[in-house]
Amino acid sequence: MQRLRNLFVVIIVSVPYFSFAQPSFDVFEAGIADIQTALETGQTTSVELVEQYLQRISAYDQQGPKLNSIIRINPRAQEIARALDAERQTSGPRSLLHGVPIVVKDNYNTDDMPTTGGSVALANFVPSANAAQVDKMIAAGAIILAKTNLHEYAYGITSISSILGQTRNPYDPRRVPGGSSGGTAAAVAASFGAIGFGSDTCGSIRIPSAFNNLIGLRPSKGLSSIYGVMPLSHTQDVAGPLARSAEDLAIVLDLVVGFDSRDEATQIMQSAPAQEFLAHLNSANLQGLRFGKLEAYFDRADGAVRNSINQALQWYAEQGVEIVDIEIPELAALIARSGLIAHEFRADLNQYLRQFQSEEIQNLNDIVDQGLYHEAIRGVLTRSRTAEFDEQAYQAALAARTELRAAIEQVFADNGLDAIVYPPIAEMPVYVGESQPGNNCSISANSGLPAISMPAGFTDNGLPVGMELLGKFLQDADLLAIAHPYEAAMSTRQPPATTPALQSGLAPAAVKLELVFDQQGVRFQAEFEIDASTNSLRYALSLAENSRAEVYAVTLVIDDERGDELNDPVVVNLLGPDTREASGRYFMSPQFRQALAEQRVYLRVFADPFARSGATQLVQ
Secondary structure (H helix, E strand, O other), X not given: OOOHHHHOOEEOOOOOOOOOOOOOOOOXXXXXXXXXXXXHOOOOOHHHHHHHHHHHHHHHOOOOOOOOOEEEEOOOHHHXXXXXXXXXXXXXXOOOOOOXXXXXXXXXXXXXXXXXXXXXXXXXXXXXOOOHHHHHHHHOOOEEEXXXXXXXXXXXXOOEEOOOEEOOEOOEOOEOOOOOOHHHHHHHHOOOOOOEEEEEOOOOOHHHHHHOOXXXXXXXXXXXXXXXXXXOOOOOOEEEEEXXXXXXXXXXXXXXXXXXXXXXXXHHHHOOOOOOHHHHOOOOOOOOOXXXXXXXXXXXXXXXXXXXXXXXHHHHHHOOOXXXXXXXXXXXXXXXXXXXXXXXXXXXXXXXXXXXXXXXXOOXXXXXXXOOOOHHHHHHHHHHHHOOOOHHHHHHHHHHHHHHHHHHHHHHHHHOOOEXXXXXXXOOOOEOOOOOOOEOOHXXXXXXXXXXXXXXXXXXXXXXXXXXXXXXXXXXXHHHHHHHHHHHHHOOOOOOOOOOOOEOOEOOOOEXXXXXXXXXXXXXXXXXXXXXXXXXXXXXXXXXXXXXXXXXXXEEEEOOOXXXXXXXXXXXXXXXXXXOEEXXXXXXXXXXXXXXXXXXXXXXXXXXXXXXXXXXXXXX
């Protein structure tokens, strides 16, 4: 039998947006240190890096998987890159980010580009000052390449906005990327920038990290400044990077942490010791560490999520980590009483618009009254628009936050814990248009304690799973150091199948196959097309007019290589009974993609003239 893979020989040529030859250095999945080495050794330049990332955005953001993650591209990116290339030659790099393109969530102020919060209401709003972390990135020599989509006003976890629409998950574009920093996460996962910045009020860094095979830290409240980040709740808001590796995360965290007189919460950094994330990265001695497994959060998790995290915990146990089951007394009640978004959002947004000189939109009332928002956030905006501020309820919520933190810290002390572990989100990413359940964001967000979402593995259908580690206050670098050995040992990073490396500046071309089946009176023609950038197998099949035998099914199967006759189960049904023609699309599973690569996919036909096991096509 000839392998089906051998048939895919007809190439579909795409229309080029760029026309560059294959570069000597490829930004695909490239880490910051590798990029910096390539810049230092002359393998590439910052101008070339910008060009490559723009090629990837062109290939995959509005084409192919259509991730829809980029709101705006910085029109000055290449000009800035040229200046940084020149500076490197004359005075050397400013930092490990010198000349490195990054992407930033579009709720970070940029004084040379609009900051929209994902809303048509602020489509042309250019703030009067940069966000503090943007200034730090610019000072470090980073190139802000683009602003990324988010769940509008960061008020949700599926990343849909009125300014751009729905961002899609690169691991399965039929699904959501998490949120609210879903645009950043999708862009980083797809190598649209070396690293990306997000914000987290309740899960908005950690959930997208989990859904996109990234690592992201919700820092201790006050570790870094949120000045100039459009607020959802100033008490709960934090901001910072999402990355493809622990090392990249450490590099950038070292650059953004610290005191900022414009953010009162960062006063703690005036007396706190330096975290030194990068220097601390390889410091963890896992032998003798203790993890508290929050059973209540595991019990309600999807089986695939639970299984992946349990496998990761088994690895930690094998390295000498003791894992104990814990519970936090009154956790659900404390979380329910300690949320602040409903109390703070309206006042915080109104104050932000005044502070950064929004002229056309003065306040939340203007946004709601003019209908300048996406239908998905109608409920939360209209409730915020009409709700009366209740000072007594607000103070009670603040007090409950103190109680929650004390309860968690007591569990740490009583059990001698180094981290508490649970799923950042209990369910897998839903299909676009559905409501996303399973959020476990509040334990960190409502206590102010740091939490890191790290890749734990993948489900059988190729979706990433994250594991969250909650730590003690200002022990952020310890959390990253604990996460790093698992990443290094298990090679947890796997790029999305839909955004592979470019070939001469273009997405890999789709391939076509045409074949004719003609056995014992069963005759049909089939056309197949495999498109890596949509992860899809498209097919069209029609019985010939002179095909008189009854056909029950035409299918694709994967040979499991047992050495037997081909008797493996059906994977894809192409045509059913009483049907003479059919077409469709199959979203390929990881197993199917691997079988294609290993030449183990076959056509199998069930029809009246054949034995019950069907017939297979011999293709010449």
